[in-house]
Amino acid sequence: MSEALLLRLRPRDLASGRPYAERDERTPAWHDEFALGLWHGWVRPALRPLDIAGAGARKVVRLARALEVEMAALDEQQLRQRAALLRHAMRRSRFGVDAVAAFFALVREVAGRVLGKRHYDSQLHAGWLLLHGSLAEMATGEGKTFAATLPVCAAALVGLPVHVVTVNDYLAARDAEAMAPLYAFFGLRCGAIVHELTRAQRREVYAGDIAYCSNKELTFDYLRDRTALGDRASPLHRALAEGGGMSDNPATVLRGLTFALVDEADSVFIDEARTPLILSASLPPGARGALVDWALAFARGLQPARDFDLEPAQPRVRLNDTGRAAVEAALDSAAAPPDVGLRACTEAVTQALAALWLYRRDQQYVVVDGKVQIVDESTGRVMADRAWERGLHQMIEAKEGLVLSGERVTLARITYQRFFRRYLRLAGMTGTATEVAAEIGRVYGLPVARVPLHRPSLALRARPRCLPDADARWAAVLASVQAQAQQQGRPVLVGTRTVQSSEHLSALLAAAGIEHVVLNAKHDRVEAEVIARAGGSGVVTVATNMAGRGTDIALGEGVAGRGGLHVILTEFHDSARIDRQLFGRAARQGDPGSGEAIVALDDELFRLHAPLLSALLQRLLAGREPHAALLWLLRRAAQSSAESRHRAARAASLKQDRRLAAMLSFSGRGE
Ligand SMILES: Nc1ncnc2c1ncn2[C@@H]1O[C@H](COP(=O)(O)OP(=O)(O)OP(=O)(O)O)[C@@H](O)[C@H]1O
Structure with missing residues (x-):
């Protein structure tokens, strides 16, 4: 969204408890996506030597440096007065280079006084890119958290609610606490959303100027808001609300999706984007318990290759003709669960086989306090509140001998791809984006720009x-x-x-x-x-x-x-x-x-994603270590095969999400 529109938002558009500002999603046509992919994947990287985005950033650094002495001479009161002036200048100039550079110089001075550290030039460079909605690639350890404070202060000061999104509660709480004194200097209120907070506490944090939160908590808050708004979340209802035709809705907690700055952006936008977030309600287990027990016992008697095919790389399991015939035959026996049709039984047996053969304790999940908790592979963390779909979760609970949680019904769902695109302004930072720049550009519309190192590594x-x-x-x-x-x-x-x-x-x-x-x-x-x-x-x-x-x-x-x-x-x-x-x-x-x-050599990655090459090497090397070049080849083969599988899974997930959303909105439900 252009600066002009972004800065035209009025305080009442950004108040909590009412239908709020967000970008209306339009599903891009395939040729648009193709063109975007081409632009972000090939043309932009080819233009990198010209570094158009970097030119503005370098100018900001130059101007800010020139102001260093002047800022250092100001006392606290004068710094605050100057901030108030720059606030207007940034608004008027729509975040123009001169106003932003002066403001960054001021924030750098204030940070030195209240936090004891000053932003490096490379952080100012990143700050400019972020403020204008790019994905800034900064090497690991270069201080992204601290760099983010520059655009965050600038946006919050002109009145935009800012969400600083990170990958877990620990980082959200740590960063909010560490940076709060800097924001406080400008009279900006900052807080962290963590899992334990109640709805009222969350509303309070989002009502502040800056909210640090994990991607998961934020997206679930959004889904709950959308569920609470129901039909009134449509653009028509928002228009009605703006005309004063609708009362405020205290059930919502967010104040709109205005400006998000996503830390570890590749993890959020790519690695976690394979599975949609599902807001669900639990039904009592009821009669399903009997089916689960039966299917599990039955599946234990089946054999791979004879009755079913295992595809651990997908991961997927499929009953073959023999397996299906066995299920059919078992249905006629006395032990079969009553009143369950062939389709439900076949599906239950397939899920039971997946639970037995594909999902392993302490790998894909852990058992804590008598509950199965999914472990996210890319972050190594428990994904609290998430459950596998279509009865698989209960099947795993039964396998572990735990009390079955109720069956879940989906209330609302969304993928990160669709969620983050709804922000009026989106920015991201990470140490590792180059490999996925094309996908991030195509799906999120974010250009990737590299930030120079502060000191040689x-x-x-x-x-x-x-x-x-x-x-x-x-x-x-x-x-x-x-x-x-x-x-x-x-x-x-x-x-x-x-x-x-x-x-x-x-x-x-x-x-x-x-x-x-x-x-x-x-x-x-x-x-x-x-x-x-x-x-x-x-x-x-x-x-x-x-x-x-x-x-x-x-x-x-x-x-x-x-x-x-x-x-x-x-x-x-x-x-x-x-x-x-x-x-x-x-x-x-x-x-x-x-x-x-x-x-x-027998690691899962090699076995699943480069099976032929790793088997061949095992045979040829007979216990010796492979040459570095061979290992490089094996790793490349396995990782690119795994990545392309994940890419396909993300595309499928996004497609399904769009289809379901279209169906739900057709039937009158928001999400
Ligand atoms: N301008 C600065 N002056 C002094 N110390 C700084 C500065 N910027 C960052 N640091 C310190 O550098 C360390 C690394 O910062 P941080 O963890 O934010 O890096 P990062 O880029 O987010 O790393 P990663 O990519 O691994 O997440 C922190 O201890 C931080 O306090």
Whole structure:
């Protein structure tokens, strides 16, 4: 949305408790999407040397630098007065270069006084790009959280409600608390939305100027608002409301989707965009319990290949003709559940097979307090309140011998793709966007722009190693931990892909007498303390992907002199971006640090996504380590196959979401 329109929003358009400002979604025609993909994927990268977006940013940096001395001479009162003037100047000039540069110089000065740190030039550069709705790619550790305060202050000061979106509650609370004093200086109210808050508390936070929140909490709040608004969420009703024909609706908590700044944008826009968010209500389990038990018992008697085909890479399971015939025959027997047709039975058996063969405890889910909780593969975190669809969740509960939760009915659903496109102004930042720039441009309309490094990186990367099997890998990891932590006194972060492997490694470390801490979806309550200690000399931290993104490990006394943090990656992820994020925990902001990958040839990634090549290598190498070039090839093959599968899943999910939305709006329901 253009600045002119954005800045024309009046306070009453942005009040809470009424149908609110958001972009009306129009499904782009295929040729528009194609053209956007071409532009963002090929033309823009080719134009990068001209760096059109960067020209404005560099001018902002230059002008802000020139104002440094002048700003430093102002006292607090004068700084506030100047901020009030610049507020008008930014509005009038629609966030023009001169006004924004002067305002950024002022924020930099204030930050130095109230937070004890001043924005680097690279952060000013990023700030300009973000304010104008780009996806700023800043290397890991360059200080995105702090850079975000510049556009956030500018937008909030001119009266736009700002949502700073991050990937989890821990980061939302941490960032809001750390940055609050800066916002307070300008009289801006900032708060964090975390899972525990009530609706009333949420409304209070959103009513402030700046809300830090996780993508999940924000989207669910939106879905609840849309459900509360019901039919009145349509553009027609909003128009009526603007004419004063509709009363305020206290059931909503948000104040519209005006400006969102999404941290770790590739994680939110891409990795988490495969599954839609579903607002559901629980029905009592009722008669389904009998069907679930029967299907599970029946499925236990079936055999792969004979009765069903397994496709773990998808992941999918399909009954074949023999399996279907067996279900049909079983229906006639006395043990079959009463009053259930063949279709429902076949579906239940298929779900039971998926529960038994595809979903493993401590990998795709954990059992905490008697409940099955899904673990998000890319973030390593529990996705509270999410459940698998179409009875699969209950099937897994039955497999684990837990009390069945009720069947769920969908009240509203939306994918992140459709949700974030509704913001009038959207911006994002991440350390890893290049690979997905085309998709982000096509789907979200966001151009990707790279921000120069503040200081040259001192990261050291050892040659990746690929051991013949998992046991050999763990032995090598143990040896490396001993060498780095015990002999050299460096802190070591070992990243594992699943909860199960983190526990396996933990047992091995304990047996070897190596003191360590574990951070995974089962112990997420201790996260802040674990991270606070993880940079100490000789401290060993074993963590799933929970520590793979956004986590800032501060180096302890004397650690930089010993080489800084050492990161060990024990399994490649489906996407190279996630690997890079894990390595990005070390060597931040010009600190020393290093990383190494120690993987195994029989890792799931290779087995599922490059089965032929990995089998061939296993045969040819017969226990030896592959040459670096061969490992590179294997990794490329597996990761690009996994990524293209995920891309297809995202496209399918978006298509289904649009179809369902069209059906629901046709039948008179909002979402
Ligand atoms: N201008 C600055 N002056 C001093 N310290 C800074 C500055 N900017 C950021 N930092 C510090 O640098 C560290 C890294 O910042 P932060 O965690 O925001 O990085 P990041 O870019 O978000 O990293 P990641 O990509 O891993 O999420 C933090 O400890 C932060 O306080």
